[in-house]
Amino acid sequence: MLHLGPRARVAFAACWIAGQATLVLTAARRADHAFGFRMFPEASTMRVHLLRELRAGRGPVPAPRGEWGARDAAGQLRHFSWRDRVRDPVLASLDARVFASYGAGTQLARLQRALDDVADHVPEDDETVRLRADVTIWYDGHDPTTVTLESHTRRVSP
Amino acid sequence: MESLRRWRDEVGDGYVLGAVRVVLGLLLFANALRALRQLVVGGYFGDVFHWPFLPEALLPSRTAYTAIVVAQLLLAVLVVAGHRARGALFASALLGTYVLLCDRLQFHHNRWELFCEALLLSLAPCDRSFTIAGAATGSRFGPLWAARLAAAQVSLVYVASGGSKLLDPDWRDGQVILERFRLNAHHALASGVPQRAIEWFSRPEVTSALAKVAIATELFLALGLWSRHTRVFALWWGLWFHLTIEATSRVEGFTWLTLACYALFVTPDVRARRFFFDSARVKGRAAARIVGWLDWFARFEVKPWATDDVRKGHAVVVVRRDGTHATGVRALAMVARCTPLLFPLWAPLALVASFTKGGEASAVA
Numbered sequence: 001m002l003h004l005g006p007r008a009r010v011a012f013a014a015c016w017i018a019g020q021a022t023l024v025l026t027a028a029r030r031a032d033h034a035f036g037f038r039m040f041p042e043a044s045t046m047r048v049h050l051l052r053e054l055r056a057g058r059g060p061v062p063a064p065r066g067e068w069g070a071r072d073a074a075g076q077l078r079h080f081s082w083r084d085r086v087r088d089p090v091l092a093s094l095d096a097r098v099f100a101s102y103g104a105g106t107q108l109a110r111l112q113r114a115l116d117d118v119a120d121h122v123p124e125d126d127e128t129v130r131l132r133a134d135v136t137i138w139y140d141g142h143d144p145t146t147v148t149l150e151s152h153t154r155r156v157s158p
Numbered sequence: 159m160e161s162l163r164r165w166r167d168e169v170g171d172g173y174v175l176g177a178v179r180v181v182l183g184l185l186l187f188a189n190a191l192r193a194l195r196q197l198v199v200g201g202y203f204g205d206v207f208h209w210p211f212l213p214e215a216l217l218p219s220r221t222a223y224t225a226i227v228v229a230q231l232l233l234a235v236l237v238v239a240g241h242r243a244r245g246a247l248f249a250s251a252l253l254g255t256y257v258l259l260c261d262r263l264q265f266h267h268n269r270w271e272l273f274c275e276a277l278l279l280s281l282a283p284c285d286r287s288f289t290i291a292g293a294a295t296g297s298r299f300g301p302l303w304a305a306r307l308a309a310a311q312v313s314l315v316y317v318a319s320g321g322s323k324l325l326d327p328d329w330r331d332g333q334v335i336l337e338r339f340r341l342n343a344h345h346a347l348a349s350g351v352p353q354r355a356i357e358w359f360s361r362p363e364v365t366s367a368l369a370k371v372a373i374a375t376e377l378f379l380a381l382g383l384w385s386r387h388t389r390v391f392a393l394w395w396g397l398w399f400h401l402t403i404e405a406t407s408r409v410e411g412f413t414w415l416t417l418a419c420y421a422l423f424v425t426p427d428v429r430a431r432r433f434f435f436d437s438a439r440v441k442g443r444a445a446a447r448i449v450g451w452l453d454w455f456a457r458f459e460v461k462p463w464a465t466d467d468v469r470k471g472h473a474v475v476v477v478r479r480d481g482t483h484a485t486g487v488r489a490l491a492m493v494a495r496c497t498p499l500l501f502p503l504w505a506p507l508a509l510v511a512s513f514t515k516g517g518e519a520s521a522v523a
Contacts, residue, residue: 002244002245002248002280002281004281006166006167009166009301009303009304010162010166012281013303013307016278016307017307017310017314020274020311020314021314024314024317024318027318027322032262032265034211034262034265034270035270036318036322037267037271037314037315037318037319037322038267038318038319038322039267039319040334040338040407041322041326042328042334043333043334043335043336043337043338043341044337045341084206085206085207086206086207087200087206087207088207088263091207099341110209110263113207113209114207117207118207139328140328140333140334140337141333141336141337141340142333
């Protein structure tokens with residue numbers, strides 16, 4: 001099975017090189033530059049503060065270290081934690097300046113999806129309409145810039 | 159067209175490919191072990207936030223993922239042992255790539271490169287040496303086109319990495335290295351690196367120079383590994399380049415993967431050089447034994463010799479491919495050039511040897 005004839009060798013090698021070249025040249029189109037072999041692309045750092053926007057236009061209120069309490073539909077107070085869903089060492093480190101592994105762009109793309117994911121997995125939180133992340137980024141040690149990301153809107157009791 | 163035909167039809171001794179297979183097997187085992195540990199300690203990735211390339215419906219269940227990880231471990235054992243090694247390499251590459259596609263949070267360049275090299279090596283005659291599962295059957299000779307493609311994959315990584323740095327102004331100017339030094343200065347201090355050394359390396363003009371050296375190195379290696387005139391120096395320079403990265407950064411198994419793949423550039427033959435030693439002298443016998451231990455790529459035919467005019471007074475004499483003789487420091491440099499463990503010493507030894515007057519003996523003497 002693993003023995004290729006002369007023609008198949010050329011075809012395989014051509015496909016392999018074309019495939020790898022395509023992956024490398026299109027890496028910029030992927031948020032995390034996956035398959036692009038861009039080693040040590042940046043030395044950026046970032047700090048993420050998690051906030052919640054509440055129903056009736058209240059908030060945003062901070063969720064220090066990704067922990068917050070909110071009432072469910074029955075009025076029972078419950079505890080929620082960002083880290084229950086997000087285990088990635090960079091994304092799980094809230095309120096602290098951390099190294100943005102694979103670049104700030106990669107981490108922002110991941111953070112956006114993490115916000116949506118957590119928003120989808122706290123069904124008992126009947127207060128939070130949207131999760132928000134205020135992100136301070138130091139691109140390669142330059143002056144900080146701030147980016148705000150928001151999860152999609154959740155459905156809660158009126 | 160002729161070079162394409164030569165690449166396609168080249169046949170050679172696959173002895174060294176067996177050594178590359180063993181290292182890849184160990185790296186695949188380490189990778190699977192890490193996944194298993196993560197599964198046991200951190201739980202199944204699908205139970206928490208993940209970001210797949212594939213549609214969610216194509217992700218494995220917890221049970222299936224556990225089976226995949228266990229299968230990866232067993233396949234890695236087969237790769238190392240040399241039992242059905244090529245099939246095991248091929249399956250490892252496919253399973254590994256599938257797992258990478260299941261969660262891009264777990265994507266790392268070194269893991270992708272490992273699976274690429276595993277797949278390409280599975281198409282080369284890598285299962286006919288370094289087997290502990292019984293003697294390999296059949297000839298070690300086989301088609302080398304896939305081994306050459308695996309070597310080309312190494313160059314592709316250098317081009318992609320060096321090229322992306324070259325196009326990035328922060329990288330070119332040394333800002334990325336400068337910031338990395340700043341961020342890791344406290345680790346370096348804690349490891350005993352002198353404060354003055356850290357301060358010197360953190361100067362913008364120094365990091366700017368280092369950045370240019372790093373970019374030039376990667377681009378040089380991409381081409382230099384292919385030329386007969388530059389290959390040995392490229393391998394030596396690349397070795398130190400990767401050892402420096404290994405000492406200063408966390409790159410999982412990338413250093414060892416790349417260094418293992420460097421063996422793909424070794425000439426595919428065995429015992430093309432001869433190492434003669436004086437069996438009457440302790441020094442000669444000791445040198446022969448050390449070379450026997452370290453000659454993992456079977457570069458030398460090690461033999462005792464009867465004293466003649468050339469070898470008189472020498473504990474060892476190395477006969478090169480072209481029939482010329484080397485003794486003393488030159489012989490030592492030759493041994494360093496051909497043995498992986500001593501290879502880091504090759505360039506300084508060769509430099510010292512170039513200043514010595516003796517050490518070259520006529521092949522016809």
